[in-house]
Amino acid sequence: MIGALVKKVVGSKNERTIKKMQPQVDLINSLEPQMQALDDEQLRGKTAEFRQRLEQGEPLDDLLPEAFAVVREAAVRVLGMRHFDVQLVGGMVLHQGKIAEMKTGEGKTLVATLPSYLNALTGRGVHVVTVNDYLAKRDSEWMGQVHRFLGLKVGCIVHGLNEKQRQEAYGCDVTYGTNNEFGFDYLRDNMKFALEDYVQREHHFAIVDEVDSILIDEARTPLIISGPSETSSELYYSVNRIIPSLKKGEMIEHRDGKIGQSVKEYTGDYTVDEKAKAASLTEEGVAKVEKLLGVDNLYEPGNIEILHHVNQALKAHALFKRDVDYVVKDGEVQIVDEFTGRLMPGRRWSDGLHQAVEAKEGVKIESENQTLATITFQNYFRMYEKLSGMTGTADTEAAEFQEIYKLDVVVVPTNRPMQRKDQPDVIYKTEKDKFNAVVEDIRRCHEKGQPVLVGTISIENSERLHELLKKKGVPHNVLNAKHHEQEAFIVAQAGRKGAVTIATNMAGRGTDIVLGGNPEMLARRQAQDAEDFEQAFAEALEHFKPICAAEREAVLAAGGLYILGTERHESRRIDNQLRGRSGRQGDPGESRFYLGLDDDLLRIFGSERVAYVMDKLKIPEGEPIEHGMISKAIENAQKKVEAHNFEIRKHLIEYDDVMNRQREVIYQQRREVLAGENIRETVDGIVTEMVQDMIDTFCPDKVPAADWNWKSLIDDCHAQFFLRPTLPEPTPDLTREQLEEVLIEQARQRLDEKRDDFTPPVFDHLMKVLLLQSIDSQWKDHLLSIDYLKEGIGLRGYGQKNPKEEYKREAYELFMEMMGRIRQEVVQKLFRVQLVREEEVEKMEQEERQQRLAIGRTGGPAPAARTPKVNPEKIGRNEPCPCGSGKKYKKCCG
Numbered sequence: 026m027i028g029a030l031v032k033k034v035v036g037s038k039n040e041r042t043i044k045k046m047q048p049q050v051d052l053i054n055s056l057e058p059q060m061q062a063l064d065d066e067q068l069r070g071k072t073a074e075f076r077q078r079l080e081q082g083e084p085l086d087d088l089l090p091e092a093f094a095v096v097r098e099a100a101v102r103v104l105g106m107r108h109f110d111v112q113l114v115g116g117m118v119l120h121q122g123k124i125a126e127m128k129t130g131e132g133k134t135l136v137a138t139l140p141s142y143l144n145a146l147t148g149r150g151v152h153v154v155t156v157n158d159y160l161a162k163r164d165s166e167w168m169g170q171v172h173r174f175l176g177l178k179v180g181c182i183v184h185g186l187n188e189k190q191r192q193e194a195y196g197c198d199v200t201y202g203t204n205n206e207f208g209f210d211y212l213r214d215n216m217k218f219a220l221e222d223y224v225q226r227e228h229h230f231a232i233v234d235e236v237d238s239i240l241i242d243e244a245r246t247p248l249i250i251s252g253p254s255e256t257s258s259e260l261y262y263s264v265n266r267i268i269p270s271l272k273k274g275e276m277i278e279h280r281d282g283k284i285g286q287s288v289k290e291y292t293g294d295y296t297v298d299e300k301a302k303a304a305s306l307t308e309e310g311v312a313k314v315e316k317l318l319g320v321d322n323l324y325e326p327g328n329i330e331i332l333h334h335v336n337q338a339l340k341a342h343a344l345f346k347r348d349v350d351y352v353v354k355d356g357e358v359q360i361v362d363e364f365t366g367r368l369m370p371g372r373r374w375s376d377g378l379h380q381a382v383e384a385k386e387g388v389k390i391e392s393e394n395q396t397l398a399t400i401t402f403q404n405y406f407r408m409y410e411k412l413s414g415m416t417g418t419a420d421t422e423a424a425e426f427q428e429i430y431k432l433d434v435v436v437v438p439t440n441r442p443m444q445r446k447d448q449p450d451v452i453y454k455t456e457k458d459k460f461n462a463v464v465e466d467i468r469r470c471h472e473k474g475q476p477v478l479v480g481t482i483s484i485e486n487s488e489r490l491h492e493l494l495k496k497k498g499v500p501h502n503v504l505n506a507k508h509h510e511q512e513a514f515i516v517a518q519a520g521r522k523g524a525v526t527i528a529t530n531m532a533g534r535g536t537d538i539v540l541g542g543n544p545e546m547l548a549r550r551q552a553q554d555a556e557d558f559e560q561a562f563a564e565a566l567e568h569f570k571p572i573c574a575a576e577r578e579a580v581l582a583a584g585g586l587y588i589l590g591t592e593r594h595e596s597r598r599i600d601n602q603l604r605g606r607s608g609r610q611g612d613p614g615e616s617r618f619y620l621g622l623d624d625d626l627l628r629i630f631g632s633e634r635v636a637y638v639m640d641k642l643k644i645p646e647g648e649p650i651e652h653g654m655i656s657k658a659i660e661n662a663q664k665k666v667e668a669h670n671f672e673i674r675k676h677l678i679e680y681d682d683v684m685n686r687q688r689e690v691i692y693q694q695r696r697e698v699l700a701g702e703n704i705r706e707t708v709d710g711i712v713t714e715m716v717q718d719m720i721d722t723f724c725p726d727k728v729p730a731a732d733w734n735w736k737s738l739i740d741d742c743h744a745q746f747f748l749r750p751t752l753p754e755p756t757p758d759l760t761r762e763q764l765e766e767v768l769i770e771q772a773r774q775r776l777d778e779k780r781d782d783f784t785p786p787v788f789d790h791l792m793k794v795l796l797l798q799s800i801d802s803q804w805k806d807h808l809l810s811i812d813y814l815k816e817g818i819g820l821r822g823y824g825q826k827n828p829k830e831e832y833k834r835e836a837y838e839l840f841m842e843m844m845g846r847i848r849q850e851v852v853q854k855l856f857r858v859q860l861v862r863e864e865e866v867e868k869m870e871q872e873e874r875q876q877r878l879a880i881g882r883t884g885g886p887a888p889a890a891r892t893p894k895v896n897p898e899k900i901g902r903n904e905p906c907p908c909g910s911g912k913k914y915k916k917c918c919g
Contacts, residue, residue, distance in 0.1 A: 304343040
């Protein structure tokens with residue numbers, strides 16, 4: 026009550042934030058005549074003036090009014106577009122490192138030119154992040170005109186660029202690119218062997234377009250760079266063959282009279298939990314799988330790999346649907362982004378799931394990969410000194426943005442009042458009734474000339490609706506992952522008179538729907554194959570302008586763009602993004618969602634109450650119900666799902682934070698090694714640590730020197746440093762510190778001898794290479810160990826232990842073990858390395874060639890090939906091969 030009263034008097038926090046910016050907006054407006062009076066050269070000269078003032082110590086914030094006024098005037102001259110006052114507010118929000126929520130059609134792309142110009146004046150680079158290559162390229166060319174006019178360099182990072190092109194793009198003042206490319210470039214940089222090969226500079230300031238899509242929807246999927254592992258694909262096919270013979274069951278809960286408690290029973294061979302997106306075998310299912318695969322016990326340690334394959338194959342068949350979660354295109358399984366409806370070529374599900382889906386669809390199974398480098402979007406974008414974002418829908422996720430990224434959301438008012446009418450949802454008993462009603466509504470709108478944008482949540486539903494409309498003779502366009510290439514054109518023309526457009530999802534499309542159609546895009550499409558493009562484009566534009574203007578009037582009279590949702594998405598933001606396509610810049614519009622009791626959202630999260638109401642009201646088949654309570658129940662179901670998904674993302678980042686600290690340590694070490702500074706000091710430090718470890722192990726404190734394990738100490742020195750040290754007499758007054766000093770001195774002396782054998786520059790380079798190789802190979806193995814740890818850590822909860830704390834502890838132990846292995850590997854190689862003459866190398870290579878030729882002629886190994894030593898004990902696949910090759914047993918004689 027008191028809160029509502031205070032809000033009424035002083036306004037909400039959001040209103041107060043906007044109000045504080047009004048004086049700045051007034052100041053920018055007052056500078057407009059002054060900027061208009063400058064010629065192009067003088068306006069461009071402002072950039073050099075601003076940079077000079079920054080060098081003299083003037084704060085960046087003090088330059089804001091003038092810089093924004095300069096960008097506004099440049100946009101008018103170059104693009105013919107003038108920033109509205111609300112766009113200036115949006116620019117200030119971004120500059121402050123916050124998220125600007127601006128409705129669709131309010132010109133977010135133009136808004137980004139303001140803070141990107143201002144922050145680029147520092148010379149440290151600005152990254153403008155978009156959701157796909159098309160938008161990155163379009164914005165860098167379109168909005169980049171403003172920056173280039175003002176003397177800034179503009180770059181663009183898209184798929185397919187080489188290293189030199191990437192370096193040039195990152196070296197620019199403003200760089201446009203996709204979230205995936207920025208993240209992968211960071212990972213690739215930290216796998217390189219020379220600092221001059223790095224493409225990225227520092228992470229200074231990022232503006233993330235469609236920030237909710239990138240930082241929330243995609244945050245559950247980490248970026249992974251992987252290399253092939255040695256897993257055979259045959260097991261995937263074998264397991265896949267048996268899954269169709271398993272019967273789906275369900276969990277039945279009943280009260281047992283004997284024990285007086287509720288008991289759960291499972292029918293069939295497996296059950297599916299759609300809320301948790303999990304599938305699991307029942308006891309009958311386990312027995313059936315064991316019989317089909319000829320396995321005695323599926324849960325024996327030796328069969329753990331088979332069990333893993335069975336679980337993934339079960340998921341692939343029970344939870345992953347073709348044309349919903351993925352499509353099969355050109356003989357490949359391509360993932361469909363559940364939020365944007367776009368294909369994600371090159372992205373693969375991890376942990377063997379993608380291979381299981383490939384086996385299910387009968388396409389070629391690509392080899393399973395091992396992680397070489399990985400990072401989540403959360404941790405990548407938190408590296409930026411200043412982060413901001415813009416979207417049409419962020420307020421519903423404001424709590425998550427604040428908790429994970431420390432980002433405030435500011436809702437920027439629209440330039441003109443919103444006139445769209447959002448109608449209440451209508452709900453039908455069956456999906457068939459719902460689709461019949463949808464088709465009838467579309468036909469009615471089409472006949473009166475009102476454009477309709479239909480939102481579906483899967484490719485499957487898009488295709489179904491397409492068939493129904495075809496039967497009714499209603500002309501329409503389908504926009505889904507299968508028609509990705511024509512996306513921008515189809516979206517831009519969705520506002521034409523009587524147009525019907527079916528879209529899988531409208532998240533982050535980045536193209537405005539203009540009522541009456543976009544004459545520029547129509548003209549460009551018509552002129553694209555002409556010899557003289559410029560002339561053909563100009564003629565086509567003159568032709569389409571009056572047509573689009575006349576159509577606009579007809580569409581306005583028909584009620585504007587009608588948004589029709591065939592199902593509610595599990596996230597309110599996605600529904601709001603679809604609705605937001607209508608009513609841009611004060612245009613009229615309308616929206617309505619059609620639902621069925623068997624829709625996934627209602628079926629899984631709350632149809633019982635709605636179904637009860639429909640039965641009580643005796644709603645006949647084919648009749649809809651329209652009630653405020655229905656909309657409330659649906660909103661509550663969506664809130665439940667959003668909260669559940671937030672917990673998943675929070676859980677992911679809590680685990681990844683542990684890895685992130687380790688990643689930062691390793692990548693920092695790599696950079697120091699690559700910089701080449703203090704390499705000798707680094708190696709000396711490693712030698713010192715190893716000597717200290719030896720003394721701690723063999724010369725315990727408070728034990729007399731005579732009782733120390735001298736033999737083992739000498740043996741370990743030989744094993745590590747290839748050195749049999751000269752040790753002092755074990756007198757009673759000999760201290761551990763004195764012994765440590767003697768050993769370190771002798772080890773360093775041995776290292777100096779090696780250095781002189783090779784000449785110092787060669788040896789320094791060798792130390793650098795060995796350090797990098799050891800860090801990279803051990804880090805790769807560590808990532809694999811962490812994957813295994815993560816996979817089973819949840820089971821610790823059954824032992825009354827906190828899985829998160831257990832994960833932190835064990836991950837730390839694994840990391841320290843890895844650091845120990847790096848030290849050991851570097852030292853052992855450095856102290857053993859031999860200088861070989863060129864003629865000896867040639868002789869060795871010649872012998873190897875002759876051996877390969879002998880194998881080729883006989884079809885078997887040459888007589889001189891090595892033979893493994895006989896070892897009566899069973900050798901583990903990952904243990905060193907007993908033949909002495911130094912390789913793992915599975916890669917050698919195994």
